Structures are given as structure tokens and as C-alpha cells.
Amino acid sequence: MVEIDKKGLSDIKGGGISIWGGIGIAAGIIFLIGVIDGFVRPLPCN
Numbered sequence: 001m002v003e004i005d006k007k008g009l010s011d012i013k014g015g016g017i018s019i020w021g022g023i024g025i026a027a028g029i030i031f032l033i034g035v036i037d038g039f040v041r042p043l044p045c046n
Contacts, residue, residue, distance in 0.1 A: 017025070
């Protein structure tokens with residue numbers, strides 16, 4: 001087992017959401033809102 005020094009600890013990155021992850025989460029939420037809106041307020045086809 002290797003002991004990590006202070007510099008090694010400061011180099012560790014984790015738990016962040018990338019820009020594409022944020023866009024994907026936003027797109028999923030918008031899609032779900034659209035599906036719920038379609039069930040609650042169905043509009044006739046033109």
C-alpha cells in the first residue's frame with residue numbers, strides 16, 4: 001500500500017459533472033416535463 005502525500009491528495013479529482021453530463025441531465029428533465037404535459041394537457045393533432 002502506498003501512502004499519498006499532500007500533493008497527491010490535491011491532485012485527486014472526483015464528483016464533478018462535466019458539461020455534457022449537465023446537458024444530458026437538463027435534456028432528460030425537459031423530456032420528462034414534456035411527457036407529463038402530454039398526459040395532463042393532450043392537444044389534438046392538426
